[in-house]
Amino acid sequence: MEQHRAVVVGAGIGGLTAAIALRARGWDVTVLERAGDLTPVGAGIALAPNALRALDAIGLGDPVRARAAWQGDGGMRRPDGRWLARTDAEAAAARFGGPVVLLHRSTLVDLLRSALPATAVRTGSAAVLADPGGDRRPARLTTPDGTHEAELVVAADGIRSAIRGTLFPAHPGPRYSGFTTWRVVVAAPAEPFAPHETWGPGRLWGSQPLKDGRVYAYAMAAAPAGARTPDGEKAALLRLFGDWHHPVPAILEAADESAVLRHDVHHLIDPLPAFHQGRTALLGDAAHAMQPTLGQGGNQAVEDAIVLAHHAGPGLPVPAALAGYTADRLPRTSGLVRKAARTGRLALLSARPAVALRNAAVIAVSRFGPGLVLRGFDGIADWCPPADAERPRVS
Structure with a gap:
């Protein structure tokens, strides 16, 4: 045929x-x-x-x-680590x-x-x-x-x-959404943590463990389109998230500048x-x-x-x-x-x-x-x- x-x-x-x-x-x-x-x-x-x-x-x-x-x-957490809402993976899978x-x-x-x-x-x-x-x-x-x-x-x-x-x-x-994102994959910190997304004023951070012992982390913040940080994106993340709860500082410490990806968020609204x-x-x-x-x-x-x-x-x-x-x-x-x-x-x-x-x-x-x-x-x-x-x- x-x-x-x-x-x-x-x-x-x-x-x-x-x-x-x-x-x-x-x-x-x-x-x-x-x-x-x-x-x-x-x-x-x-x-x-x-x-x-x-x-x-x-x-x-x-x-x-x-x-x-x-x-x-x-x-979901606050920047100081307080839990706003807990998720139940078993309940989600059942639903x-x-x-x-x-x-x-x-x-x-x-x-x-x-x-x-x-x-x-x-x-x-x-x-x-x-x-x-x-x-x-x-x-x-x-x-x-x-x-x-x-x-x-x-x-x-x-x-x-x-x-x-x-x-x-x-x-x-x-169209530009008004937000930019960063993503990075690093070795998991020694101290364990639960998967989370943390919402702060004008910015958020998420940390998710991968199967191979690494962590996928992502961040999002309001920013002008095309803005970039003269001293590097890791420095930008440290200023925005460096004092947030564990494991955020540990992930940033482990991140190499070359591994940090930054992209402005556009969408077909x-x-x-x-x-x-x-x-x-x-x-x-x-x-x-x-x-x-x-x-x-x-x-x-x-x-x-x-x-x-x-x-x-x-x-x-x-x-x-x-x-x-x-x-x-x-x-x-x-x-x-x-x-x-x-x-x-x-x-x-x-x-x-x-x-x-x-x-x-x-x-x-x-x-x-x-x-x-x-x-x-x-x-x-x-x-x-x-x-x-x-x-x-x-x-």
Whole structure:
């Protein structure tokens, strides 16, 4: 039987997942990656039950679980260490059908890459969309190697997606959220600690243990767009967080300047009119970049990939299949972009009366038990892939 050809632009988590899922549905898939290698930009990633169930659909959920740390009991704290709310990992797993797991992005990318043939991924191949395709014509991409025609193009080329700009030139694109982030992975400090996210005035910090004995730490603070620290990002973090509770000072002490990643947070707060045009689909940050405050950016890219492959199965014309993909994914992800933005504004309140009121509300809600706290993730972490999603054995 003749295979139809798909080209995925971008070899990040969403793009690689889409390539695997489409191959399982019978597509001949090529992944084009602009960078010269697949070393991911980033540090750790948390995968919630919704993303793990999506990975189950391509046979990779259990391999991810085996390589990851399962998030334990922890909670939300103040900078002085006082607990505002405690989380119950067992209650969360029971409510949402599984745990939250944490691993390094490179571990996840390596696992996804190993599920594809070596010849399926071409690095150092920048792609430009020349034609999104239509009912009677294929999509067309140009690269330094020549022209590629395909029945389906998947643009997983990130928040600055050039393909999105080609499809929707009138869209304003990503907007600066007002916040910047830092991420670092270091050896775990000698003194143990519970996983936590700590909210202070205008800034937050999170520390999450990884399975390999390291710690993934992240921070977020209000800052002007493009601002950088003349004496280095570690110095900036020490000024902002150096007097916070354990393990924050120990993590900062262990961090090398070169290992601290800083990125301004942009998001697509203005929804796109669609996630497709013709035979070309947008996926992940290219479609719905969101603030990291819900921990759902990568999770939603994985969901996108599985839903896209579900719609692009045998028998349905590609433009109609992509219309179904947009109908499924646009409302869900647009709502999450807005919710992440609201959570960011709440987490990074800076006026002391507002911070005190927020903290009092968090304490009051936590007294009703984990159910009320977890309710904010209803409809997010309990998502399941389409009922007929394939669950093939990955060779």
